[in-house]
Amino acid sequence: MTALTAPFGRFTHSVVRAIPASFGEGALRTCSAQVDLAAALREHEHYVAVLKHRLGLQVVELPADESLPDCVFVEDAAVVCGDTALVTRPGAPSRRKETEAMKQALQELNLNIVEMDDDSATLDGGDVLFTGREFFVGLSTRTNQRGAEILADAFKDYTVSPVPVLDGLHLKSFCSMAGPDLIAIGSSEPAQKAFKVMQQMSDHRYDKLTVSDDIAANCVYMNLPDKGHVLLYCTSEEYPESAKVFEKLKDYTLIPVSNSEKVKVDGALTCCSVFINKKLEN
């Protein structure tokens, strides 16, 4: 029923959101790139299909909102851990309204909803790395100290340690969990530095899986009852070196997922879903 008792990565539900037509033009991005909307839609469809059909998760699909071009990146709108969901206050003002639909969906899933009431706080879920033992929260252009504090307040069971994000959009733009106590991390200097900080802050020693491309370090790890370790990771077409690293993982169900369009607007694999474990609550 709680993250205290469930194995790390155990999920039953996923919340995703469709890509609006405004995505191609309107989605925020750090570098100017042309997005092929149709390709992005296909990509996303495949992603959702993997969750739904391949992995058997209950997928809650929120409809797109044309006024919210970034709305597909649901991860930023909420942080869910155990039975508690923190509805964030995204750092980009244009994205604040994305949380409304998310909040409603989470309420319907009977989660304890915590909201960020503080107008000075900002937090993007993309800056939140939950390791199963503790939280690291990136202090980035999107997430500030106050936001991190509210995160800590919402999840009192866990230690929350801030990590400065010196480069890249989010903390998870260069890292993610690739297994229990296994952190996938990009090989860039800022990424490695961030890892050092995390290690320094933690009472626990994490294993590190270094991949050559920072963005490829963003993967989706799950531990599913009938499938064991599952990893969604970048395809070898996009990031051949990094893919090789993931493919060396033993006893994993490895599922390469293409992300070539969403990545143009800084979207990574974890960005497109919020995972929830509801099983024990039935």
Add this chain to the structure above:
Amino acid sequence: MTTEVGSETEVKKEPEKAEEQSPAPEQDAQAPAAEPKAEAELPCGETAPPGGDGDAQPKAASPEKERKQKEPSAGKGISRFLPPWLKRQKSQSQAEPREAEKENQEKVDEQQQPGQESAPKSPVSEAKEAPGEELKSDDKDDKHSIGSADTQPAKEEKGDESLERSADVKEKEESKCEEKKEEGETPKPDSGTEKPLLKAAKKMKTVMCHVTLLDGSQFPCEVEKRAKGHFLFFKVCEHLNLLEKDYFGLSYKDAADQKCWLDPAKEIKRQIRNSPWQFAFNVKFYPPDPSQLTEDITRYLLCLQLRQDIASGRLPCSFVTHSLLGSYTLQAELGDYDPSEHRLEYLSDFQFAPTQTKEMEEKVVELHKNHRGMTPAQADAQFLENAKKLSMYGVDLHHAKDSEGVDIMLGVCANGLLVYKDRLRINRFAWPKILKISYKRSNFYIKIRPGEQFESSVGFKLPNHRSAKRLWKVCVEHHTFFRLVTPEQPPKARFLTLGSKFRYSGRTQAQTRQASSLIDRPAPYFERTSSKRVSRSLDGGGSRTQHGSANHYATCWPTSLLLSPRLAQWIRLHHPLPRGELVWSDSQTPLRATLVLNRTACLRAFWCLVCVRLASPCLQTSLWFLIPQSKLRVQGENIYVRHSNLMLEDLDKTQEDVLKHQASISELKRSFMESTPEPRPDQWDKRLTASPATSLRLQAQGPPVVKTEMVTISDTFAAQKTEISTKEVPIVHTETKTITYEAAQVGDSEPGVLMTAQTITSESLCTTTTTHITKTLKGGLSETRIEKRIVITGDSDIDHDQALAQAIKEAKEQHPDMSVTRVVVHKETELAEEGED
């Protein structure tokens, strides 16, 4: 200090020590050097004492100090006051008085009051020390020796990691002064036989200490005014029947209302200064993995501490965790969820969280249902498994400011020093990375191993000098306890050195684990009381009271019954126990069988027995006993442990059930009668009844050994204690006569706050004495009320009046300091029995 810790286990040391003394002299030589008052900065690494000293270390964390201490007088005085068990220890650990002579005695003193800094002693005293240590290593208690003694190898290891500490000079000066005073004050009889000592002791003034235990009860304890911290601490541990003591400590509030740890090695009086002699027993070192604790009782105490921490908000938890932990608390305290008993209003007596909502209570109940079948010990273990993962578990927080004046919190824990800003952890210094910790005035510094951090030294500003010192001490202690294998030796005095001599003087975690792995006693019985609820039930009126006692009842429930085979057989055949609930675990003994029951089954079986008893009081209760947790090796003393008042509560509540059960009761009775015309006490019973010592012991030992009896205390928590409810005897017609003699009551109308309540029952041939002790706090005064219920059973050939007179006399003798305020005679004559057929 270490030594003492081990003492209980060590108990049987023999007189061999004397011989060992010979090596000691060498040590002495070293010792003198140490004495210098100037304090030194002590690099931890260096701490490892050269040669012989090393051995000594383990036991006495601060050998030097001890040696210095030699001011024998104080020690001796104390020894007089020591309770027998303590004395025993001493004698064990040290040579027996005769053999060892005075020296030994001194030594004893030292051990008891290690760490005190005192004037230079004579070489003799040092010699003593040495023997003491050695002793430890020999006898059976090798265990201990392992744990505490072989320091040396360890020390070397420490070298690298150990911290160098320096403390403010002023501090030291203070302590010096204190020491000097002590010296001056205390006479030093070098040689004292025990008798002289005793005389001296009488002169000593004593003080009453009040220790708040983890269940909220008060433990009053008289100590000699000059007693050291560990004396009181050991008294408390003894009272609690706790062996794994090293994780605990006593705290007090200083003048600034700050919580301070009582240094076991120092005189209490000097530490608390003008504060009241009021202490709290607390967990000092939270074991990172409570499952490694050896005894359930230790885990139970840790649970109590954590419940407090959680309720007070010191240990923050999420809603779900509050609920989950709360549900384990319920399971441990109440047993399986029972829809008929466990109504929601019940729960409001428990505090699961700093702010507790209805919603949370509902959640707690929901989760409680999942724990069916879990024993209290298992529930505690689960509680701890979850609690230990909490991020603030075992983190001792201190307010501070960083170098830029920003408010932060410094958290000391098993792994190191944590820095928090608001709720965020902004830095962490693991012990291995810290080279040195020090404080100066209100500043606290840590020196970091180079290369790990940008700065090699980090400073924090504490609110004041005392808080800096307190933080520093806590760091030293945590570092030693969790990080080192053996405690460091206190600084070796070089010529002129500055720095605190303070060292953690207890055992390290490694040592305590080792020692507790050797604990070899049956799991002690202990009473789980949710005292908070009990006390609340006092003012809460009727229904609450019921809850409170029902709770009590549930928590004391044994998991096994010792029955005569006949009875067991009967229960098996006739009583509606679900299959599989009875396990026959003892097939060898023809006379009895042990049923291992889950709580529900046990309850039913017991219920049945109660009914039998009610139905025919003339049947000897000796037919059945409840024993705790299948500890069969209960010879003579820790036999039958059981509770009573709860039972009654239950009876009151479920009268209908009584009626329902009548049929089966009569059947049961018949089966009794038929099979055994006259129930003969079996071996056990004989043993029990034959030895008056048993009952004495029962009384002396208190809660751990409570014999179960059918008790007629109706509502002990309410004011009408003496009223016997007769309604629980539906089956027997009795003629009841109640005579009450009452002394003029000291005008007390308000009930006060119930601090503790305990019930002890003992039995001899024809009388059953139930002692119910309640401690109540009224307007700052604590009042102890002892209620004895003496049930005299027997035929006409017993002179009841005489027996009563005797009982009253005995009661008076037992408690000479108390006055009898009320005597209620309640005479029951059985007129007829119904429902027998």
